[in-house]
Amino acid sequence: MNITKQLTSCALAFAACCLAASGATPPQLRIARFAGDRAAAISYTFDDGLRDQYTLAVPMLNEAGFKGTFFVIPGHVAPSIEEAERKQDAKRAWGGITWPELREMAGQGHEIASHTWSHRALPKLAPEEVDAELAKAFDAIKTRIGRPPLTLAFPFNQSTPETKAAVLKYHVASRDYQTGVGGGKTTVEWLENWTDKQVRDRAWGIIMAHGIGRGYAAFTDPEILRDHFRHVKGRAHEIWVDTFANVARYVKERDNARLVVSSPIPGRLVCVLSSTLEPAVYNVPLTLVIEAPVVTSARAKRAGGELPVRVVPGAIQIDAAPDKDPITVTWH
Ligand SMILES: [Zn+2]
Known part of the structure; x- marks a missing residue:
């Protein structure tokens, strides 16, 4: 298991633990293998x-x-x-x-x-x-x-x-x-x-x-x-076509990224997607996926700005390059 998966697992385990008491299902957050969560x-x-x-x-x-x-x-x-x-x-x-x-x-x-x-x-x-x-x-x-x-x-x-x-x-x-x-x-x-x-x-x-x-x-x-x-x-819908540089950077960012989730509750989640790579070069947005079965709309904010969000069947997708500022996602 690589470090990203470990950290993500830890975050999810923490979320699951906190939410167990309330009986709610914790939102599941992951970094997509490829942009747009395509195969x-x-x-x-x-x-x-x-x-x-x-x-x-x-x-x-x-x-x-x-x-x-x-x-x-x-x-x-x-x-x-x-x-x-x-x-x-x-x-x-x-x-x-x-x-x-x-x-x-x-x-x-x-x-x-x-x-x-x-x-x-x-x-x-x-x-x-x-x-x-x-x-x-x-x-x-x-x-x-x-x-x-x-x-x-x-x-x-x-x-x-x-x-x-x-x-x-x-x-x-x-x-x-x-x-x-x-x-x-x-x-x-x-x-x-x-x-x-x-x-x-x-x-x-x-x-x-x-x-x-x-x-x-x-x-x-x-x-x-x-x-x-x-x-x-x-x-x-299943194939992402992009330049060699863009896919190479996505893969490197994805494999280097640290994803830490805090206070996830149904309808809201805050996470930090960070990386140790040079931000001026490694700025290709990664796709974050929240498995949320019934969603009609969603928004994601970081440092006062809106991030691109897509609501697809059973999930929310957010495009975000690694950065130190937290991302707040809300949905209903
Ligand atoms: Zn040649």
Whole structure:
């Protein structure tokens, strides 16, 4: 049992103890596994900055209302559209997106993340070369996009404990597993089965794509990706789609959080959801769930402000980032 569960259990046990005398049922409070208390999470990640990711994948993501993560190689990003097109036709079509296009994508809410400066296999490099690959990419993205890259995908998905530790000097997370898509195997049915499995396993599924309509690992038909997005969008009640950085931070916050409940009575509860993580970075709201079978309305307040609250069948959901101030929830 981890510390969060222990503390939550203690709080619930305390609540149960106090309420036993009154004969009332204590409200049960927990941190949801994923945002919105959904069964699974999916992050769509796109590597190497191939041109079709901008021309095809981004419009499809926007149509579905999804935010994607683009692991780009700053040392290879195209300086102009002419150069981008030329790159797309090269054998290694790295960097077919331009900086203005990446800025546009960031402005739409997509994550522009690091795939290192020049896509060298990090385990083969000396520590100072690894640091240079990470630092140059970090600085270039921060300067060109206006915000630092929060996460990184390893070139060739190759890493060691040492390179993973080096990455955490600059980023909140590295992509340590993924499902590669593209080519003949990736049909609509294959993607549907994969999606079912994420829900069944209550997993965080991470898709890795390269080419979309052209280039390596392209889909046999780009519309396969659009169909898949529509399928997943139709399952929004059970699947949370968000950027790699947002899900990574949610998971880290969730696993680090301390949830202490005081004075829970039917219709009212006060809790503190805190964390030892850096609040300026780890500010993705966690979903708190109160199991309250018959509720018509609910409110949650913290430090004088209202928090987002949803009343769903049998439960109240509150979105709150870890913070020192107590949260007061009332419902009837
Ligand atoms: Zn790559």
